[in-house]
Amino acid sequence: MTRRSLDRILQSQGFGTRSFCRQLIRQGEISIDGVVVDDERAEFETDGLSFSLFDETWVYREHVYIALNKPSGIECSRRPSHHPSVMTLLPDEFREREVQAIGRLDHDTTGLLLLTDDGAFNHRMSSPKHHVPKRYLATTAEPVSASLIDALRTGVQLHDEPEPLFAIECVQVSEHQLEIVLAQGKYHQVKRMLAAAGNHCAALQRISIGQLTLASLALAEGEWCYLEQSQLSLLQ
């Protein structure tokens, strides 16, 4: 149970600097339980708090955990070099809260991307020790062959890796598509593994992380949603 003043609450939710949040409060922009609160020092219990601002209802969240169906042509970095940042697809409040992607997808990879402002959670999920399996749907330039599947399952040697990397699971979906599940998240790993096995990745989509599937979230490309505790537990 935590009680905080309204100006600090708004600031923690990404609505701007403390002085800007105070201004919003003094202007009567915030209401709680249908009553305008114009005292910036009024204190509220944050657990379960909801308030209205800018004609929207907001629920207090200590941290945000977000799933995005990433489109192609978007970089995961907050400071992108060649394409728009993933942050352009999210509300400004998330940028203020310093939300960051958990791991990266290439600019041309689509599908399930997680983001959070919980640094400890991000660190845990990104740690090589964590080994959350990630499932990808890869479209290949050349037809998928039994020897390709076999090579990906038994392991392919990438030039800068000390040991061969292998897929935990690899199944053919159609003549030019396969699903591949990886335990690690090395740089361009799927594309490099396909190239090392003699094919070429023409398109790549991440379709699940742990037991959390993109299909279960029903997000169109570019759409995002909050993840609740039951969904976060699917990532363990």
Ligand code: URA
């Ligand atoms: N493997 C890749 O090659 N690219 C990605 O974006 C993710 C995994």
